[in-house]
Amino acid sequence: MLEVKDLEVAYGSITALHGISLKVEKGKIVTLIGSNGAGKSTTLRAISGLRRVRKGKILFEGHEITNRPPHRIVGQGLTQVPEGRMIFANLTVLENLKMGAFRQKDKQEFRKDSEYVFQIFPRLKEREKQVAGTLSGGEQQMLAIGRALMSKPRYLMLDEPSLGIAPILVKTIFSKISEINQQLGITILLVEQNANLALEISDYGYVLETGRIILQDESAKLRTNNLVREAYLGGVC
Numbered sequence: 191m192l193e194v195k196d197l198e199v200a201y202g203s204i205t206a207l208h209g210i211s212l213k214v215e216k217g218k219i220v221t222l223i224g225s226n227g228a229g230k231s232t233t234l235r236a237i238s239g240l241r242r243v244r245k246g247k248i249l250f251e252g253h254e255i256t257n258r259p260p261h262r263i264v265g266q267g268l269t270q271v272p273e274g275r276m277i278f279a280n281l282t283v284l285e286n287l288k289m290g291a292f293r294q295k296d297k298q299e300f301r302k303d304s305e306y307v308f309q310i311f312p313r314l315k316e317r318e319k320q321v322a323g324t325l326s327g328g329e330q331q332m333l334a335i336g337r338a339l340m341s342k343p344r345y346l347m348l349d350e351p352s353l354g355i356a357p358i359l360v361k362t363i364f365s366k367i368s369e370i371n372q373q374l375g376i377t378i379l380l381v382e383q384n385a386n387l388a389l390e391i392s393d394y395g396y397v398l399e400t401g402r403i404i405l406q407d408e409s410a411k412l413r414t415n416n417l418v419r420e421a422y423l424g425g426v427c
Contacts, residue, residue: 191216191345191377192237192268197246199229199236206232208401209246214345214379219371221380221388221409223422224398230381231273233398234347237379238270239263250345265293269343273350273381275334279323283314286322286333290340300340307336310366328359335366339374346370347379352387360384364391385422389413397422 192214199207207229214220222230235241237248239260248256255263278286287304294300308315311332317325322333331351338346348367352360368391371378382388389395389409397405397418405417412418 191251192379193247193249194233194237195247195249197233197236197248198244199232199241200244206401207236210398210401210403211246212396212403212406214377215394216377217371217375218394219368219378219380219392221382221385221392221395222398223382223385223388223395223412223418225421226383227400228398229401230398231349232401234270234349234379234381237263238268238347240270264341264343267342267344268347269338269341269345270347271334271338271349271351273353275327275330277322277325277330277333277337279321281322282319283322283325283333284318286337287340290337293341303340303342307339310339310369311336326356326359327354328356328363331355331359331363332366335363335370339370343376345377345379347381349381350383351380352382352384360387367391385418386413389418 194210194212196209196211197207198209222233224230232241236243239258243256247254250266250268278289287307291300313329314332314336351363364387370376380388380392389412392409395409395412396403
């Protein structure tokens with residue numbers, strides 16, 4: 191569904207991605223793991239058009255989307271949930287969902303989509319009229335994912351969904367990510383520092399280090415790989 195070929199991205203004179211290549215099969219969950227500064231978020235931002243690509247190609251369903259405007263990429267069915275959630279703090283929960291559905295003109299369709307989001311995240315329904323900035327970190331992450339779903343994506347990218355969330359809610363968020371993948375058939379590319387959880391719910395994984403892919407395999411095999419266990423799983427599987 192998505193193919194990245196020899197991708198190079200730079201911040202001024204500093205090269206952040208050194209010709210990485212990866213594939214995401216339709217209907218799968220693929221994860222990118224690595225330490226801070228490895229290039230995980232840069233990869234997502236390049237795919238979604240938020241960071242200019244210096245070299246290489248990005249193909250979505252066989253069509254090149256390299257350096258296309260972000261709103262055009264969203265229109266093709268590819269949506270990103272950004273790191274730090276980036277919700278509209280001064281708007282209500284419902285208004286945030288409306289922002290996610292900016293391409294949707296049919297009120298009935300909007301109602302149907304928002305009810306589905308509320309079905310996945312019942313807490314959002316309870317807080318429908320609440321100002322988003324007053325939600326907990328976990329609730330804001332639910333809202334960020336729900337807002338992304340309102341754009342009717344076929345391919346969803348999530349950047350550090352566990353960041354700043356109470357541990358009790360982290361597993362809830364990850365179970366919902368699996369549910370979205372399985373129930374809606376949405377293909378997911380996941381960037382996550384909690385490598386153990388990410389590999390637990392994903393089908394395939396790539397390990398990034400200083401802008402290069404140093405390892406790739408099925409997630410179950412990566413969880414038992416000694417290098418991955420020592421560097422990212424605390425030495426335990």
